[in-house]
Amino acid sequence: MMPIVWWVALLLLAVQFALWKLRAGTFLWTLASWFSIYLFLHFGFTVPVPQSVISLYLGITTLATVAYVTSDRERLRNFTAPLVRLCIEPGRRPVLYGVAVLLPALAAFGTWRSMNVPLEAPAFGRTIHPAPPDSITVHDKPFNLITLENPYRKLEKSDPAAFARHLANGKRVFYQNCVYCHGDAMRGDGMYAHGLNPIPTNFAEGGTLALLQESFLFWRVSKGGPGLPEEGGPWDTAMPAWESFLTEDEMWDVILFLYDYTDQRPRAREVKE
Amino acid sequence: MKVPVSLRIAALAVATTGFYTYVGQLVPQKEVHPPAEVAISKDMKPDEMAKVGREIMEGKGLCFTCHTIGKKGPLRFPDLEGVDVRAKSRVPGFSDVDYFAQSIYQPSAFIVPGFNPGMPVINKPPIGLTDDEILAVIAYLQTLGGKTTVTMQTKLPYQAGGNGQAAAGTVAPPPAGPTGGPAATTAAAPAPQNAGKKPETPQNPNPSPPQ
Amino acid sequence: MMKKGLAAFLAALLGFAVIVGIATFLLRREYHAPYRAPAAVTQETPRAQGIADEKAEVEKRDKEKPYQEVEYRQFPKIGSRVAVWIAAQLHLLFAAFVLAVPLFALAIEFIGYRTKDRRYDRLAHEFTKLLSVSFSLTATFGAMLTFGLIILYPKFTTYLVSVFSPTFLPYVGLFFFEAFFLYTYYYGWGKFSPRVHLALGLGLNVVGTGIMLIANAWLTFMTSPSGISEKGALISTWDAVRNYTWMPINVHRIIANVAFGGSVAAAYAAFKFLGAKTDEERAHYDWMGYIGNFVAICAFLPLPFAGYYLAKEIYAYSQTLGLTMMGGAFSWLFIIQAVLIGNLFLAANYYLWLGMGRISGAEQFQKYIKYLLILVATCFAVWATPRSIISTVSEVRAMGGSAHPALQFLGVMSAKNTAVNILILTTFLSFLLYRRSGKTPTVSWAKAGNRAQLAIFLVAATIVISLGILGYFVEARVRIGFSIPQVLSVLFTMVSVTVIDVFLYRNATKTGEVRWGQIAPISQYVLIFIAVTFTWLMGLMGYVRSGLRQHWHVYGVIRDTSVDAFTPTLGFATRIVSVCVLLFFLLISFVFWLASLTGKKDWEPRPEKAAETERPGLEPVGAAE
Known part of the structure; x- marks a missing residue:
């Protein structure tokens, strides 16, 4: 029986592979990669990674993603194309409405989740091995x-x-x-x-x-x-x-x-x- | 809506510094304060004085830069193990308190046989212990082989403004103690009585601690 | 009738109510003198006599007051520490700029002289335009700092003077020559023979470096004093000058100055680019920004190694000092530093990738960017992984200790050394790809050359990574030794690959033109971002260099007994650093604006139309926007 982390990693790789096979656009691919990393950090370790480190890594991932998308005009166009289509094409109205509802809902869910953590002493960084006196x-x-x-x-x-x-x-x-x-x-x-x-x-x-x-x-x-x-x-x-x-x-x-x-x-x- | 370039640049600069400041607030925030000066109060009991004295000797007094407690073998400076026993008989006519006081205020007045003079005057800069601190140090030194007899009220003959008045009665003024306080005399001028007893040169080229 | 009367009554009532309301409101705000007993009553007591006596007593005391030396004085509101801190930081930032710009201006001028390319000469001249105002600002903040120290820390200043008095006259003398060289170099541009002018530039650099060396002696002495007796008395000024950290700081500062100066000059170019009206201007400033950034990144790459050298000497001087820095109170500062340096690397790569947009035929390299980016981001993440992780109680319990079983391997020196070396290699690779864009080699051994370059890269990366992994299995003593072969293999790669590349692309056919100015405007904001980040980084590292002494003015010799003796929180320190950085950019944009004035025509009344057409296209158009 493989530990669950391997399943998570395999699943994420499978998603990446599928996206590659389907020749997914830059938008989808970038978004999927970001979420893969997010999911991997959260569930990909047998011993959970502390929240502070996850935030740090996700911040770096976000920066890198932004750099990747905007570093070439072509890529930027590819990335924004689906968004533009979503906004202007009448056929996609229902999806647009769906997104309009989903985004605040996500924010609300995030708030709900952050308010629902059990009471706990705050995280505190202490120097574990401080410099000894002479x-x-x-x-x-x-x-x-x-x-x-x-x-x-x-x-x-x-x-x-x-x-x-x-x-x-x-x-x-x-x-x-x-x-x-x-x-x-x-x-x-x-x-x-x-x-x-x-x-x-x-x-x-x-x-x-x-x-x-x-x-x-x-x-x-x-x-x-x-x-x-x-x-x-x-x-x-x-x-x-x-x-x-x-x-x-x-x-x-x-x-x-x-x-x-x-x-x-x-x-x-x-x-x- | 066209935002002027200068405004955008300013916004970028502010946002960037703001971000780094934010990162600076995320890490643990701790102020590190300098080690506290040892607090001395006039109503300490003898054992408290000894404890404080020990701390002063470790810290501000820098005593253990040279002196040791319980070290054997060749030494450069006298070991302080059981020093109170020796202090009582080191200089004729001096009690242990007198002897300790002289060693601290006028270190060169008497040199333990076998050693070279080298101790600085303790109540002057750079060490600059106060009279109260020196009393605490003496209190500790007395516990090394004896019992603390000094109190915070003890007047030492060398103290600034003290005219050799032994208020607590434990210390008799040394036969020819300086009267002008430490500022008036220098450590190089020993009291006349002691001059004859002071060894001119160490007899033993390979000095060992006197026991 | 009744109704009307009632209405009138109510209106009157309301009117009165309003008046009462207003009056109450106004009266409440009016000043009322407090009650005092009538004068006749108070005069009977001998109050006046008492006041007179008191006054006489004060006067008498004042007359007899002896002179006392003060140890400290307080700066109003913000306190002495912050006042001196800000003055020193601004002085340092401007000084770094004034020392760095001549370094590469001279180099660029020399290139122009050798290649006879007028563009370089003009570029160098434009860089020096920023100097003269910056020089006066440096002197101003230097004076502020000196007076600040004399006024606020008189006792400590007296001590420093007692140790360093022989160095002050040479310092002032050098300062005079600095001014002489700087102004003749700037105003004499194109007025002398090129060789004389280059010699002036050389003089400027030599003198400037000399000034820095002397000033460095003062401040490194405070961290690692030597040449004095145990009690602080001076034995040898020369020994005090060449204390443990003097040379490392000199090396570190010269390199960092160049990187900083390059990035600020690039920010100037970006500022001009964004305000440019014509394509020619855009082309010029795009190029200028590129050169400035190139200088900055080249200087930035060896900087981590200079940093290691400095840290090593600090450890050698005092283990306690080293531990305080890396393991103690300041260890979290290095996580902030990792974020900044990661950002710098990311931004530098990003700028190069954006730069490919101005070269037609660079598309072939676009597919590699993904992988470069993954490398950069991974190394960034490794470098920013803290050794002691901030975690809640439940997280600690889940981990079974304060260290995460997987992440603990990333928090140690081995991993970080490896990460920074790979980061440098990756950035170098990005630059190489940029350099090759739009060119095809024509030499017969092109294929073999490419393979050799690739092989060198792979071997270096293998050495760096395998030594990094091996570092986990050996003792700390051996591990520290590993960093040297790691660094050497990276340096060797950079040199050898560049040499091969130069020959490989000699007489290369151009498949694409470099279209200067045809770059996405966002790249210019990246340049400004790099400059701000760099400045902030300097502020932060300046804080740790100085703050390391904790409650000492001169470490182990002169104790700080002022109210500011404690070491503030990192949050407070970063806020002060931010204030310094923002002040610096406010002032430097003033310098930019002044520099752009020099190209303008003198004002004279003239017809509107003529003014529009006469404006020369290539001259800077000013910062009117």
């Missing part, structure tokens, strides 16, 4: 985040047995503290996750842990939501400042465990010239 103080010990490394990372090569002990300790820490929100498989779907906004970070996907250095994680774990800079706001993330509950070693161990469990590597430090 240094932080955890348990009265200053840490320079620019040069900070996980002290136990090097054990991975030099002393695998000790590394495994640290991993085991990290596992214990995770399942005693973090699992309730971040979930069994670290997908950000723990049992409390549904009550939180923003939802807990999903570590299983490749776009989070692998892009960050361990020092960044140490900052986020130790300082939590309260330690976020202003740009990371609004401050409604429920991540506690774990420095109040965990020792420094426990935090490093759980960071090791996060990478190990999700089979990812921390981002390497850029070498400065």
